[in-house]
Amino acid sequence: xxxxxxxxxxxxxxxxxxxxxxxxxxxxxxxxxxxxxxxxxxxxxxxxxxxxxxxxxxxxxxxxxxxxxxxxxxxxxxxxxxxxxxxxxxxxxxxxxxxxxxxxxxxxxxxxxxxxxxxxxxxxxxxxxxxxxxxxxxxxxxxxxxxxxxxxxxxxxxxxxxxxxxxxxxxxxxxxxxxxxxxxxxxxxxxxxxxxxxxxxxxxxxxxxxxxxxxxxxxxxxxxxxxxxxxxxxxxxxxxxxxxxxxxxxxxxxxxxxxxxxxxxxxxxxxxxxxxxxxxxxxxxxxxxxxxxxxxxxxxxxxxxxxxxxxxxxxxxxxxxxxxxxxx
Amino acid sequence: xxxxxxxxxxxxxxxxxxxxxxxxxxxxxxxxxxxxxxxxxxxxxxxxxxxxxxxxxxxxxxxxxxxxxxxxxxxxxxxxxxxxxxxxxxxxxxxxxxxxxxxxxxxxxxxxxxxxxxxxxxxxxxxxxxxxxxxxxxxxxxxxxxxxxxxxxxxxxxxxxxxxxxxxxxxxxxxxxxxxxxxxxxxxxxxxxxxxxxxxxxxxxxxxxxxxxxxxxxxxxxxxxxxxxxxxxxxxxxxxxxxxxxxxxxxxxxxxxxxxxxxxxxxxxxxxxxxxxxxxxxxxxxxxxxxxxxxxxxxxxxxxxxxxxxxxxxxxxxxxxxxxxxxxxxxxxxxxxxxxxxxxxxxxxxxxxxxxxxxxxxxxxxxxxxxxxxxxxxxxxxxxxxxxx
Numbered sequence: 014x015x016x017x018x019x020x021x022x023x024x025x026x027x028x029x030x031x032x033x034x035x036x037x038x039x040x041x042x043x044x045x046x047x048x049x050x051x052x053x054x055x056x057x058x059x060x061x062x063x064x065x066x067x068x069x070x071x072x073x074x075x076x077x078x079x080x081x082x083x084x085x086x087x088x089x090x091x092x093x094x095x096x097x098x099x100x101x102x103x104x105x106x107x108x109x110x111x112x113x114x115x116x117x118x119x120x121x122x123x124x125x126x127x128x129x130x131x132x133x134x135x136x137x138x139x140x141x142x143x144x145x146x147x148x149x150x151x152x153x154x155x156x157x158x159x160x161x162x163x164x165x166x167x168x169x170x171x172x173x174x175x176x177x178x179x180x181x182x183x184x185x186x187x188x189x190x191x192x193x194x195x196x197x198x199x200x201x202x203x204x205x206x207x208x209x210x211x212x213x214x215x216x217x218x219x220x221x222x223x224x225x226x227x228x229x230x231x232x233x234x235x236x237x238x239x240x241x242x243x244x245x246x247x248x249x250x251x252x253x254x255x256x257x258x259x260x261x262x263x264x265x266x267x268x269x270x271x272x273x274x275x276x277x278x279x280x281x282x283x284x285x286x287x288x289x290x291x292x293x294x295x296x297x298x299x300x301x302x303x304x305x306x307x308x309x310x311x312x313x314x315x316x317x318x319x320x321x322x323x324x325x326x327x328x329x330x331x332x333x334x335x336x337x338x339x340x341x
Numbered sequence: 342x343x344x345x346x347x348x349x350x351x352x353x354x355x356x357x358x359x360x361x362x363x364x365x366x367x368x369x370x371x372x373x374x375x376x377x378x379x380x381x382x383x384x385x386x387x388x389x390x391x392x393x394x395x396x397x398x399x400x401x402x403x404x405x406x407x408x409x410x411x412x413x414x415x416x417x418x419x420x421x422x423x424x425x426x427x428x429x430x431x432x433x434x435x436x437x438x439x440x441x442x443x444x445x446x447x448x449x450x451x452x453x454x455x456x457x458x459x460x461x462x463x464x465x466x467x468x469x470x471x472x473x474x475x476x477x478x479x480x481x482x483x484x485x486x487x488x489x490x491x492x493x494x495x496x497x498x499x500x501x502x503x504x505x506x507x508x509x510x511x512x513x514x515x516x517x518x519x520x521x522x523x524x525x526x527x528x529x530x531x532x533x534x535x536x537x538x539x540x541x542x543x544x545x546x547x548x549x550x551x552x553x554x555x556x557x558x559x560x561x562x563x564x565x566x567x568x569x570x571x572x573x574x575x576x577x578x579x580x581x582x583x584x585x586x587x588x589x590x591x592x593x594x595x596x597x598x599x600x601x602x603x604x605x606x607x608x609x610x611x612x613x614x615x616x617x618x619x620x621x622x623x624x625x626x627x628x629x630x631x632x633x634x635x636x637x638x639x640x641x642x643x644x645x646x647x648x649x650x651x652x653x654x655x656x657x658x659x660x661x662x663x664x665x666x667x668x669x670x671x672x673x674x675x676x677x678x679x680x681x682x683x684x685x686x687x688x689x690x691x692x693x694x695x696x697x698x699x700x701x702x703x704x705x706x707x708x709x710x711x712x713x714x715x716x717x718x719x720x721x722x723x724x725x726x727x728x729x730x
Contacts, residue, residue: 014411014640015343015644015645016342016343016638016641017638017641018342222723230724230725237726238725238726240719241727241728241729242728243716245725246720246723247712247719249725250714250716250718250719250722250723251715253655253718253723254658254659254718257635257655258631258632258655261635261637261638262627262630264634264638265344265630268342283631287627331620332616334623335619335623335627336619338626338627339607339619
């Protein structure tokens with residue numbers, strides 16, 4: 014047993030972190046929220062060049078995957094930088110299309126791997142009726158019952174509490190596949206989506222914690238750094254504990270998914286609820302310890318705070334995950 | 342990255358499981374915090390020792406199996422899954438033994454360890470004093486030089502197991518004139534039956550004498566019972582504290598086994614429509630799993646040559662809060678029977694949930710309070726500035 018990321022996986026995380034730090038990611042998030050997807054698409058292309066999407070696409074479709082552990086590593090970094098776009102939906106769509114076999118949309122798979130195709134995915138039975146960033150996507154897949162469609166249009170954008178998440182109802186479209194195989198393929202895609210979202214939550218929570226630790230070390234009141242107060246310290250300690258105990262659940266779930274283990278559904282649910290709750294608690298802590306400035310949209314911190322609750326609920330609410338943990 | 346066990350580890354697990362299936366008492370032993378239960382648990386230690394299962398990670402020469410840290414974790418999982426008795430010798434095995442391995446002499450190890458592993462000598466800890474709890478370094482009990490050894494004076498308290506134990510270990514001030522409080526301390530072992538020792542048992546919340554006060558009046562301790570160099574006791578003791586908080590005090594096996602039993606209790610008793618209770622059961626299951634995996638990651642880090650320092654404070658807060666939440670959920674599932682003491686004839690599971698709940702309530706207090714642990718996490722892991730406690 015060696016339950017640790019290897020050097021190559023850690024280096025992959027470091028290189029993505031470095032690239033996203035150097036890029037003006039907060040600027041891309043704000044532009045995306047305002048409907049200008051150009052900087053976000055440029056970022057998307059660079060992520061594709063780094064291999065992020067190829068990890069989710071099998072070799073027979075010109076990808077490198079599926080590699081759930083590496084995908085988890087990558088999505089932790091995407092969450093850490095609050096990267097905009099239907100990232101989770103694109104890798105879940107890849108899992109869905111691959112599992113469906115030959116359909117009219119199979120050609121999307123190599124395009125997902127190279128970053129040319131941004132794909133959204135909507136499964137109303139598992140989430141809401143909306144597809145994330147449908148207006149920015151090159152394709153939107155809609156699964157209703159045992160039918161997968163390639164949507165032909167999307168309704169007007171319904172603003173989310175996180176303005177960088179642009180929600181819209183997918184409409185109509187041609188049938189790509191139908192039948193029991195769709196149900197199984199969708200369940201698999203939902204697992205991929207839940208795991209990637211959990212990874213985003215972990216990275217998002219770490220970013221909120223790190224920014225808050227930095228802030229309370231600098232902010233002075235009563236003549237001292239507020240980070241020297243126990244009430245502040247203990248809240249941050251609890252934030253770290255919650256995040257650090259989510260991490261091994263995430264890695265174990267990725268291994269279970271990679272092996273196709275029977276217990277993967279319960280493992281992914283455990284990782285999702287733990288990382289989601291930890292990230293949301295981190296957001297509450299970040300807001301509280303920044304004080305009034307944490308409540309503003311002017312500080313970039315808002316880009317992370319506003320994402321925490323939608324990610325906590327996307328692809329498996331805490332209640333749904335807890336039920337799944339005990340279902341097996 | 343993997344979570345795979347080797348064939349040898351699987352074989353070790355199978356051997357442990359087979360032995361436990363054949364030896365674990367069918368009916369739980371009486372509480373180890375009673376005189377009768379203490380004796381029964383001491384006897385159980387002898388049974389474990391006879392087949393080298395009482396301290397598997399120790400070298401064979403002291404009665405162990407030279408088990409790796411992963412094998413130790415496997416044994417703990419099997420041990421608690423089998424419903425085996427609590428370990429009355431745990432203070433010695435988990436706290437004193439690691440100190441002896443790191444700072445003791447060969448003579449001390451040969452003299453102390455085998456009788457510790459067999460249960461012939463049960464050890465109590467003697468850290469806290471009436472005026473020195475979280476601020477342990479302020480302790481005032483003294484060790485004064487005398488011919489061939491030391492004379493101990495003062496008062497220790499919250500000494501777990503001391504009501505019925507044979508010997509104790511702790512810190513004493515051997516040099517009263519040092520610049521800083523954690524200097525001039527010496528780590529000593531002493532018999533609880535020695536002249537000058539008075540033991541006053543203290544009833545914990547449920548009245549059982551789980552700990553005691555110790556009054557020391559010119560208690561003689563020979564030089565051979567000093568661990569490490571005189572005056573270096575703080576450093577010696579802190580290596581023990583690291584062990585206590587880290588991997589060895591509360592193994593994940595305790596919690597994964599308890600979570601399994603909780604899940605079974607929920608399936609038998611719960612109203613399926615009560616999703617609030619279901620969520621708490623799920624959280625206990627997930628928490629136990631997270632703790633197990635977190636520990637495997639730490640074990641992997643140690644196996645790869647790394648060390649666990651302040652990270653052990655994350656563990657301590659996590660398992661102590663998990664333990665309480667898990668047992669509170671069990672009591673709620675038991676409805677009107679949740680109130681029963683473990684001694685009640687009607688108590689479900691032979692009183693195991695009631696005893697477990699009482700025991701869990703002390704978790705955030707002992708082995709360094711959770712407030713101290715959070716200070717350590719904030720200052721050493723997050724790098725926040727020191728402040729007034």
